Amino acid sequence: MKAIKLLILIPFIGYLGFLPWANRIEPYVLGMPFLLFWLVLWMILSPIILTIVYKLDPDNKDGETE
Structure with missing residues (x-):
């Protein structure tokens, strides 16, 4: 797997990896x-x-390519 394709994991980690940390109401943004x-x-x-x-x-x- 090429290194550039590992960047595809960033959104996955952002959505699910940090979700327990982001699971709060305050602060309001x-x-x-x-x-x-x-x-x-x-x-x-x-x-x-x-x-x-x-x-x-x-x-x-x-x-x-077709």
């Missing part, structure tokens, strides 16, 4: 309880990280 903010944050970061992995992966540099 942007008017949301912390847990809701944490999940929304990872919903925004996950596609960004996956796009970075897609762009950096050398297997995707060949172009589309």
